[in-house]
Amino acid sequence: MEAYDRRRGHPHNAARASDRVGVGALLVVVLTVEAVLIWPDLSESVRNLGDLHWEWVAAAVVASLASMSSFARVQRCLLGVADVHIRQSQSLSVTFAANSLSVTLPGGPVLATTFTYRQTRIWGATPVVATWQLVMAGVLQAIGLAVVGLAGALLVGAETNPFSLVFTFGGLCVFLVVAQYAASRPDALEGVGITALRAVNSLRKNPAVTGVRQWKHIVDQMGAVRMERRDTARAFGWSLFNWVADASCLGFACYAIGGQPALAGLAVAYAAGNAAGSAIPLLPAGLGVMDAVLVPALTASGMTGAEAVSAIVVYRLVSFLLMAAIGWVVFALRFRGAQQNDEGPDIPPLWGKA
Numbered sequence: 001m002e003a004y005d006r007r008r009g010h011p012h013n014a015a016r017a018s019d020r021v022g023v024g025a026l027l028v029v030v031l032t033v034e035a036v037l038i039w040p041d042l043s044e045s046v047r048n049l050g051d052l053h054w055e056w057v058a059a060a061v062v063a064s065l066a067s068m069s070s071f072a073r074v075q076r077c078l079l080g081v082a083d084v085h086i087r088q089s090q091s092l093s094v095t096f097a098a099n100s101l102s103v104t105l106p107g108g109p110v111l112a113t114t115f116t117y118r119q120t121r122i123w124g125a126t127p128v129v130a131t132w133q134l135v136m137a138g139v140l141q142a143i144g145l146a147v148v149g150l151a152g153a154l155l156v157g158a159e160t161n162p163f164s165l166v167f168t169f170g171g172l173c174v175f176l177v178v179a180q181y182a183a184s185r186p187d188a189l190e191g192v193g194i195t196a197l198r199a200v201n202s203l204r205k206n207p208a209v210t211g212v213r214q215w216k217h218i219v220d221q222m223g224a225v226r227m228e229r230r231d232t233a234r235a236f237g238w239s240l241f242n243w244v245a246d247a248s249c250l251g252f253a254c255y256a257i258g259g260q261p262a263l264a265g266l267a268v269a270y271a272a273g274n275a276a277g278s279a280i281p282l283l284p285a286g287l288g289v290m291d292a293v294l295v296p297a298l299t300a301s302g303m304t305g306a307e308a309v310s311a312i313v314v315y316r317l318v319s320f321l322l323m324a325a326i327g328w329v330v331f332a333l334r335f336r337g338a339q340q341n342d343e344g345p346d347i348p349p350l351w352g353k354a
Contacts, residue, residue, distance in 0.1 A: 052314070056256035060249045060318045067245035068323060070238045071095050071137075077235040078136050079120065081227045082129040093330050094119045100327025103320060140239035148243050149271025246270075246319060253314035254298070257307055265301025269294055291316075 072091035079086060094116060102112035113134060120130040247270040254261045273294040291312050298308035
């Protein structure tokens with residue numbers, strides 16, 4: 001009984017148990033509300049599906065799984081160049097769990113980013129490396145989506161001028177080159193940073209050395225990142241494949257309901273839909289906004305309106321609901337109740353004490 005009082009009867013442990021129950025109840029409520037909001041549109045479209053070609057549905061599932069796996073490999077590539085080596089199963093489990101957090105919970109993208117950051121810290125990444133990995137993964141994703149959209153626009157013949165897309169792609173590539181250069185030349189990065197700090201300190205009327213020690217500490221951690229061009233190419237290749245696989249999932253969903261979209265039109269529709277969903281995040285996974293762009297875009301690619309709506313339903317059932325369900329199972333089995341406090345110390349702010 002004494003052991004029970006120490007371990008289970010302690011108020012702190014009781015509070016933890018009640019917090020877990022509260023989070024679980026909140027999750028059930030959120031998922032229920034989302035299902036109620038989304039189901040009317042889904043149910044109407046489901047009734048119009050007719051006979052599905054299940055071999056194409058299976059292909060869509062495989063493509064969506066491949067998309068998740070490729071993103072996990074991007075994470076492994078980026079961490080690997082900083083000597084943080086993990087197994088594919090570890091990276092994939094975090095990818096699935098973070099995806100479910102992102103697409104099903106309020107404020108999901110923030111929660112998913114925090115969750116991924118904490119897991120990479122537990123794996124041994126320093127705060128700088130963990131943050132760098134998240135930023136680089138996001139940049140690589142943006143470049144990959146721009147490539148998909150640009151390829152589709154060029155194949156279509158792009159009556160509208162694609163210069164805005166080219167400009168975005170070029171800007172992201174410049175950022176990638178600069179980041180790769182900074183990672184391979186930490187000494188140059190240190191000098192530039194110290195010069196910038198002194199200028200800022202002069203404007204703020206702080207001592208010239210304020211923040212220099214912290215900046216050197218950050219650069220020392222960045223020195224662990226040895227990202228060569230081959231590493232950059234490999235990470236970008238997997239990131240691009242992530243988008244291609246997900247776009248293939250949409251294409252297979254179109255074939256599953258008997259549609260025959262043009263390949264170029266499909267690429268443009270997919271890129272435009274994802275760009276719109278990211279720019280206006282009203283509902284998880286771009287629901288509503290992305291679909292509103294996809295329907296006319298798919299129709300323009302050679303499908304009827306009814307076929308476009310039905311294809312999007314199949315695509316959502318696979319890439320959204322099925323992947324989210326798998327992610328929550330992974331989260332429950334691997335991360336629920338796991339210790340999350342094995343992180344190293346964070347870096348003090350630059351304008352703390354020198």
